Amino acid sequence: MAYLKFQRSAIHSAVSSSAAHIGVGISGQEGMQAVLASDYSFAQFRYLRRLLLVHGRWSYFRMCNFLWYFFYKNFAFTLVHFWYGFFCGFSAQTVYDQWFITLFNIVYTSLPVLAMGLFDQDVSDQNSLHYPSLYKPGQQNLFFNKRQFFLCTLQGVSTSSLLFFIPYAAFSVMVKEDGSYISDQQVFAVTIATSLVIVVTVQIGLDTHYWTVVNHFFVWGSLIVYFAILFAMQSDGMFGIFTSSFPFVGTARNCLSEKSVWLVILLTSVVCVVPGMAVSFLRVELFPTLTDKVQTSSHRSAYAFSHQQGYGELITSGKNMKMSTASSTGSPGGTPQSSTWIENMLKRKNAVSCVSDEITGAPAKTD
C-alpha cells in the first residue's frame, strides 16, 4: 500500500487505502456520513487495525505475487516462439499445438494462481498484528516495482530459452527406440508444452506459502487435466469426428511412451526450477527480510516471543535475534513506549528505509 490516509475527527472517520483502493468508513455516534460515502464500513475504530495490518497486507502481498507469476508464466510460454524464429526462417511457425495455445491460460494454469491469490498467507494473522513493521514493504512498494518486474521478466526469458534450447539440442539427433523418426514438429510441440506446464506448475507450488485444500485441488488438478485433455484431443476418436481440426492425432501416445522424451522433459523441468530455489534459499540466508525472520521463527517453537505488549519493538530487543552491525538511523530507541500503535507506525514511516534495519534497535527497557 503506497500510503494510508486517515483523519481523526469526532464527527466522522474515514480511511482510504490506496492499494486496495477502497474507502472505509467508521460509523459513529455522531452520524453515518462516512459510512454512506465509503465502500466498506464497520462500527469500531479498533477494527481498522485488523483490516490494515492483516487483510490489507495480505491483499498487497497476494496481488504482487499474482502479478509476478502471471507475467513470468506468460513470458515463459510466449518467448519460446521468439527463439524458434531463428530456426524456422522467421516465418512465425508456432511451436505448440493450436489447442494448447488456446487452453494454456484458460485451463491449464489459471486455477492454481487464482487459489494463491485468494488464500495465500506469508505470515499468520497473529504475527501480522504483532509485528506491524511487516506493513512497511507495502508502504514502500517493495514487493512489485520496476526492479521486481525486471527480475520477473529475466526469469521468464531465461525459462523460455531453456524450454526451447534443451529440447532443440536433444532432438537434433534423436530417433525412437526402433529407429523411426521422432524429431518432428508435433513431438517437439508436445515435449515443450509438457515441460512448460510442469515447470510453471512446480513454480506456483514453490510460490504458494499456504496450501489449503483448494490449493491442492487446483494445482494437482491442473496437471491431471493437462494430461487428460492432451490424450483426449490427440486420440483417434476426435480425429475421426473433426479431421482437419485435430492434426496431432497419435502424437502424445507415440512420444510420451519414449524414454528419451521423458528424459528431455525431466532435464528441462529441473534446469528451469532448481536455480530459482537455490537463489531464494541463499537470499533468505544472506539477506533475510523481516517476513523471512517471522516465518522462520514461527516455525520454531513459540517460546521465543513475548506477548506482553504485542508491539514490534519487543522483537527488536530480544536476545534470540541477531544484532546486525549496520548502523541504524533514526531508530525509535529514544522514544518512550507509545500509547497507540498508530503513533508507532507514523514514527517508523519516517525512520530507516531498509526493512531489515528494524531488527537493530535500542536495547530493551523491559529486559
Add this chain to the structure above:
Amino acid sequence: MVKEEKEIANRPDNTAFTQQRLPAWQPMLSAGIVIPGFVLIGLAFIGIGVALFVTSRSITVLEIDYTGVEKDSPCYKCSDADVKNCVCNLVFSIDRTRVLLLWFVKLFQNYRKYAASKDDDQLSGDLDAFTAPSDSCSPYDYNSNDKPIVPCGAIANSMFNDTFKLYRVVNGAKKLVPLDGKGIAWWIDYNVKYRNPSVTPLKNAFNNTVKPIFWPKPAYQLDASDPANNGFINQDFLVWMRRAALPDFRKLYRRITEGDYAKGLPAGNYSLTIAYNYPVLSFEGTKKVVFSNVSWMGGKNEFLGIAYLVVGSLCVLMSIVMLIVYAKFKFPEED
C-alpha cells in the same frame, strides 16, 4: 435494540472459508529439505548422465555427404541441375554392425507457409477433396490446366525421392543387401491418419486429377513391387509428410534386418548406388546418408548424457555452497 438487529443482519459469514481461517499446510523450504534435496537430485542426474553417456558412446554413426559440391565427390556430376536421372556410387567401409540407413537433408520443413500447405481431408481419403483441394494448398492445388493435384500442397510436392541400393563388396563381387522398408513410418500414420480412398483399383480414384508437379510418378504408382504400399499410405511418403521441427533432419529410409543381415551390416567394404533425383543445391541444402545403430535411448545422443552430467554436478556444487552459507550464518546466531 434496533442497532443490534441491524448489526446481526449485516454480519458477514463466520466460516473458515470466508474468514480466511482454512487449515493449511505451510511448507517451509528450510535447509534441512533444500540441501539434501539438491544432493539427491545431483546424484540422480549424475547417475542418469553416466548411463546415457556410456550408451551413446557405444553407438556409432557413419555419415557420408553426397551433395556433390566438391569436385572430387563421387556425386559431383549429379549436382548439375541439368543432368537428369543421374546415378552416383559411394564406396566406404563399415567397422561395426549397423542396422539403420537414414538420409539427412538440410531444408526448412518448418517454414510456416510450407507447413500449412496440405489438405488433411484429401489425405484421409475424402473423394470430395480430390476434385476440390483446399485453398491452403495453393499454389500447388491446381496445375496450369486447372486440374486438381492429388496430393496437393508444397509438402507433398517436395517429397524426397533419392533411392539407395546397398551392395556388399566381397572378394571384388557386389552382393545386394536386402533393405526392409516396412514399418518405417509411424503406425498411427499408416493406419489412421492417412487413408486411401476406398476405390478399387486405386487408380480409378485418381481420374481427372494430376500428380504433383515435381513427382516422377503418380501416387498410386509409388511402389510397383508392393500394392499395399501405394497411394497415401506409401511408407516413404508418410515418412516425408511427418514434418520436421528443425531445419536439418534425418529420417529413416530402411532397416537392415533381413536374411544374412539379421544382426545388421557386418564390418567390411560396401558400395552404395544412389539415384540422385532430389535437387538441394538451389537453396544451399545438403544431403547425407547415415548408417547408425539404436539403443534404449534411441540413436546416438551425446547431448543428453553430457547435459545430465553437467546439471548433476552443478546441483551437487550448489548444495555444497548452500551448506557453507547456511553453516556460516546459522551458528554465530546460536551462541
